[in-house]
Amino acid sequence: MTRQSRESSDQHLVAKGLSATGVAGLFLLLRLFAVTDYNWNAAFSVAGALGIDDVAAMVIGTLMASPVLGGIALAVLLPEALIHQIRLGRPRWTNAGNLAWLIVVLLFTVSLLWTFRLWWVLGVAAVVGAALYLLLRAGKKDPEGSRFAHWFVTSSALIVTLAALILAATVQVPWVALEHIHTEHGLVKGYVLENPPGYLKVLLDAEREIVIIDTADVTGREEIDPEP
Known part of the structure; x- marks a missing residue:
């Protein structure tokens, strides 16, 4: 590896780190305002008890805080992860990350269904999955739809990030009991x-x-x- 390529790789890693920190900061800010009903003074008081290190726990707590909104998110994420895994083929080390993500989504979904009996989540997931499958199969008949479906099932990180930010801004239940x-x-x-x-x-x-x-x-x- 040349010096120039090493510098380019280092810059790319730094940019990814800054992007992740920015997303974490935005998520934290949205949660602060959402749980305090967008009250400036209350959000300021809550901010003193939190830090960037708390974001991971807050993401999980946010998903679990509102079963209905969490169910909607899982109904979209489950078919996306499943179809992507099917398109990747049998499990290999090269697709282990997506397989692990699929297992995580499945565990959350099973737990939500077992606890709250929100069976409509499976219905919505089936509809989303069927729509994605048909769009992927459309090909030349619907090139725009096919491209969107392909982008959707191969953009797990972006979809999860958008879902997390939407939940952060809308779920008013805090991440604790x-x-x-x-x-x-x-x-x-x-x-x-x-x-x-x-x-x-x-x-x-x-x-x-x-x-x-x-x-x-x-x-x-x-x-x-x-x-x-």
Whole structure:
């Protein structure tokens, strides 16, 4: 490898790293505003408890926070990953990444169906899969549709990124469990965003405001199961 090619490769890696950091930052910003109902002051308060390192957990938590929106996302991602794997052929090391992604999507889908019985997800996934299959087979009869379907099934990273950003901006349920926090002054219903020694930073469920609760006043905490 020549010096010029090494420099070009290094620049490409740096650009990819900057792009990933930018997407992570945008996702974090969208989540901050979405969970606080786009309240500037509340978003500013939540920002102090988060960092770029929290994005991975937030992505998973966002997908699981709203079963309905998560189901819509999975209904699109599942046929895309499945058709792409079929087009790649039998599992090899060269397509191991897509196979791993397909397994992850399948696990999320099975868990969602088992927990909430959202069977319509399978129906939507079947419709999306059938539409993609027909467009891919259209060829010369519908070249524009065929090109779009080919782009769609081979652009997993971009599709996942767009889906994550859309969910980040629309899912108002935080990435942590909703709790009933019993205190000496009454019941607080909200999301514990930060739990350092001595206090809890809680996002109230109804008001979408940040409150600080002294842990000495807390008599009990109870998680509330999310509803689809």
